[in-house]
Amino acid sequence: MKTEEIVFDVKKLNLWYGENHALKDIEFKIMKNEITAIIGPSGCGKSTFVKTLNRMTDNVSIARTEGEVLYHGRNIFDEKLRVEELRTKVGMVFQKPNPFPKSIFENVVYGPRIHGIKDKKVLMEIAERSLKHAALWDEVKDRLNDNAYGLSGGQQQRLCIARCLAVEPEVILMDEPTSALDPIATNKIEDLIEDLKKEYTIVIVTHSMQQAARISDKTAFFLMGDLIEVDRTDVIFTNPRDQKTEDYITGRFG
Amino acid sequence: MRKEYLKTIKGMENQMLEMALKSEESIEKAMKSLISRDLELAKKVVDDDIIINNMEIQIEMDVIRLLTLENPVARDFRRVSSVFKIITDLERIGDLAVNIAKLSIEIGEEDFIKPLVDLPRMYEMVREMLSNSLKAFVENDMNLAIKVAEKDDIVDDLHLQINEELLQMISKNSEIINQAMKLMFISRYLERIADHVTNICERIIYIETNEVSKHEF
Numbered sequence: 085m086k087t088e089e090i091v092f093d094v095k096k097l098n099l100w101y102g103e104n105h106a107l108k109d110i111e112f113k114i115m116k117n118e119i120t121a122i123i124g125p126s127g128c129g130k131s132t133f134v135k136t137l138n139r140m141t142d143n144v145s146i147a148r149t150e151g152e153v154l155y156h157g158r159n160i161f162d163e164k165l166r167v168e169e170l171r172t173k174v175g176m177v178f179q180k181p182n183p184f185p186k187s188i189f190e191n192v193v194y195g196p197r198i199h200g201i202k203d204k205k206v207l208m209e210i211a212e213r214s215l216k217h218a219a220l221w222d223e224v225k226d227r228l229n230d231n232a233y234g235l236s237g238g239q240q241q242r243l244c245i246a247r248c249l250a251v252e253p254e255v256i257l258m259d260e261p262t263s264a265l266d267p268i269a270t271n272k273i274e275d276l277i278e279d280l281k282k283e284y285t286i287v288i289v290t291h292s293m294q295q296a297a298r299i300s301d302k303t304a305f306f307l308m309g310d311l312i313e314v315d316r317t318d319v320i321f322t323n324p325r326d327q328k329t330e331d332y333i334t335g336r337f338g
Numbered sequence: 339m340r341k342e343y344l345k346t347i348k349g350m351e352n353q354m355l356e357m358a359l360k361s362e363e364s365i366e367k368a369m370k371s372l373i374s375r376d377l378e379l380a381k382k383v384v385d386d387d388i389i390i391n392n393m394e395i396q397i398e399m400d401v402i403r404l405l406t407l408e409n410p411v412a413r414d415f416r417r418v419s420s421v422f423k424i425i426t427d428l429e430r431i432g433d434l435a436v437n438i439a440k441l442s443i444e445i446g447e448e449d450f451i452k453p454l455v456d457l458p459r460m461y462e463m464v465r466e467m468l469s470n471s472l473k474a475f476v477e478n479d480m481n482l483a484i485k486v487a488e489k490d491d492i493v494d495d496l497h498l499q500i501n502e503e504l505l506q507m508i509s510k511n512s513e514i515i516n517q518a519m520k521l522m523f524i525s526r527y528l529e530r531i532a533d534h535v536t537n538i539c540e541r542i543i544y545i546e547t548n549e550v551s552k553h554e555f
Contacts, residue, residue, distance in 0.1 A: 294409055321411045323548035334414045335340035 121300035181240035183232035218246035238269025364435035383439035
């Protein structure tokens, strides 16, 4: 029985976009080496919640937060905390693959380079390790200097995951990472997520309830800024406690 | 709202209830044929069993299709999976009714070795259990399901009592052994039907509680 370690401890988190109260008194613990899926209808606050975890919401000028998000006990809103440091530890993968218009190699080593690593041999090692972790190495090892735009959508998404892994994060946030991909590419990403769980903590926003059921350990249901229910995924999909969760997952909504 | 999906689940449940009524009708006819010596009626039970069997196949296909295509979860899944299990019990109930009907045919025009009192009583109880279990399913009434299942003990006792009585009669007069054995089997089949009804009740409890367990009924 492994001891459960809390990575994120969210306490009474509130977020407003101007007048719009987007997150309401969220209480949430995210555990190490677990996959947490966030589900809920559009506009329920699930993406906002995930973006708050590495302070991507800082980029929205009208966003204002209250409450605490403790990352290993430290409040991420603390003024002394450097946001770059947080984002190194808490990486993010987006809905649409967003590689840079550079070579495959340069995409992966972009982060390490910014952190001052110049040694070509070290960068090569990082690239190989990250691409292998992202299950892309075998497909691209012979064309690392090709432009990343030449890759398929699924490959581009795995490249973005490799880029995220290159700076050795602890947590990977994923905002609908497969919604722009076909089923085969989706399967590859899902397999990859399961593999990554051994070493990383993953939070994934998904519109696919079946995806949440397939890959996650915990599932959280958001509705209109409220966290309605979070529980073991098998409990959520067999016997949720809240009628609103039941109505949502069985398609009785709206 | 997944309108078609919800309609499909409802339709599937209605089909199951129709199958249940058919099974109930089979027991009723089988017992009536025995009590009133109506061999034609017994024959009809045997012949009509194929209708129940076909219903089971049809519902099974529908359930498989729904599970594959619609991925029901939570309460929907519990209901659909319960239909999948319950139709097996209903099909077995139909078979047991056929067994009773066949014995009724075998007894034929013979006089009864004793007036039938306990078997009709047992049948009334089993029939009521079955129809109440269906009522509990339709009305999501777990308490009724528990009450029905608890009656299984009374049926078991009646079965033992009937066996006891017939064995005593046999020990006094071995000539009646043939018919006595048949009546003992009929009692046994009724008792088995009550067991299947108990299974149905357990599914209703599962739908309400999400717990699968063999209860102490």
